[in-house]
Amino acid sequence: MLAINTKAMKNLYFFSLLVLMSFIACENSDKVVTTPINSEKAIQKKAEYAMVIHGGAGTILKENMTDEKYKEYYDALDSALKIGEKILKDGGTSLDAIEKTIHFMEDSPLFNSGKGAVFTHDGKNELDASVMLGNGRKAGAIGGVTNVKHPISGAIAVMEKSDHVMMVGKGAEEFCKLNGLEIVDPSYFRTERRWNSLQKILEKEKDMGALYENPDYKYGTVGAVALDKSGNIAAGTSTGGMTNKRYNRIGDSPIIGAGTYADNNTCGVSCTGHGEFFIRYAVAYDVAARMEYKNESVAEAAEYVINKKLVDAKGSGGLIALDAYGNVSMPFNTPGMYRGYIKPDEKMIEMYESK
Numbered sequence: 001m002l003a004i005n006t007k008a009m010k011n012l013y014f015f016s017l018l019v020l021m022s023f024i025a026c027e028n029s030d031k032v033v034t035t036p037i038n039s040e041k042a043i044q045k046k047a048e049y050a051m052v053i054h055g056g057a058g059t060i061l062k063e064n065m066t067d068e069k070y071k072e073y074y075d076a077l078d079s080a081l082k083i084g085e086k087i088l089k090d091g092g093t094s095l096d097a098i099e100k101t102i103h104f105m106e107d108s109p110l111f112n113s114g115k116g117a118v119f120t121h122d123g124k125n126e127l128d129a130s131v132m133l134g135n136g137r138k139a140g141a142i143g144g145v146t147n148v149k150h151p152i153s154g155a156i157a158v159m160e161k162s163d164h165v166m167m168v169g170k171g172a173e174e175f176c177k178l179n180g181l182e183i184v185d186p187s188y189f190r191t192e193r194r195w196n197s198l199q200k201i202l203e204k205e206k207d208m209g210a211l212y213e214n215p216d217y218k219y220g221t222v223g224a225v226a227l228d229k230s231g232n233i234a235a236g237t238s239t240g241g242m243t244n245k246r247y248n249r250i251g252d253s254p255i256i257g258a259g260t261y262a263d264n265n266t267c268g269v270s271c272t273g274h275g276e277f278f279i280r281y282a283v284a285y286d287v288a289a290r291m292e293y294k295n296e297s298v299a300e301a302a303e304y305v306i307n308k309k310l311v312d313a314k315g316s317g318g319l320i321a322l323d324a325y326g327n328v329s330m331p332f333n334t335p336g337m338y339r340g341y342i343k344p345d346e347k348m349i350e351m352y353e354s355k
């Protein structure tokens, strides 16, 4: 009897051990199989459409903002989002949504793009813009134009009506004119606010007898990234560049992979900030590359590039990014960034640090 009991006990012991071991094995294999690195992609369903915009990053502080100024920026960002949303809701393309949204921001004197662009050292407005489609890697860009009312449409014309990706200066202006884009007198872009900013910097430079690096620089570039109902992403960026730029300096905004990038397999990106850093660090492409090669989520990739890589390099600015599921990321390493996004049942507009 005792022998039977001992045998039964032994069997029970081994059986329990087996159950425990297979449980542990299942637990571990579960972890390997079902815990994806890119967890956002796995758990979130695709948004029907989405759009994210920015109006530049920089020293945007609550204490320096009046109620009127806040409302002006808020209303402008709100109207811009609504323009894009209507197009996307009605089944329009992401390209159409970003073009019309950016037109609105280019027309607003609040932002450093189109009317309201910053001045060069020589007192001119030189505009840059770029666009990219996530489907098929089509892209277009123009740089250093002085009379194209909507530079983003110039970039789109290069993408759609030429075999090239980038055109600059007089040639780009001629191409835009030939393709029926609205041409204006260069004085159209002038605003007193931007003119006075240049004068202040020039005075400082005269006093110092050297180049003046403005520590409170505001990057006012505009950008939009949209996802349409067909699942296509488009990204666009438009800017006046940096105040007091000279020698036909061109920043990251019209450079594909630096200021703008889009690929349906990863994300669409539009950047704003100290362009030289964004070019050297291929910021927009780096976000997409981290998603592709490291399987990071759009938020992980964008946060790393802006708040680790660029911070280590002392490059200031921010970006907006949107993946094919409608996940949005808007990191910046400056005190603020004008930004917002819209999805079917979600909307957000922010200016200051939100952490």
Ligand code: ASP
Residues within 6 Å of the ligand: 056, 112, 218, 219, 220, 221, 239, 240, 241, 242, 250, 251, 252, 253, 271, 272, 273, 274, 275, 276
């Ligand atoms: N990134 C732009 C440039 O360097 C400036 C900005 O974002 O305002 O030209």
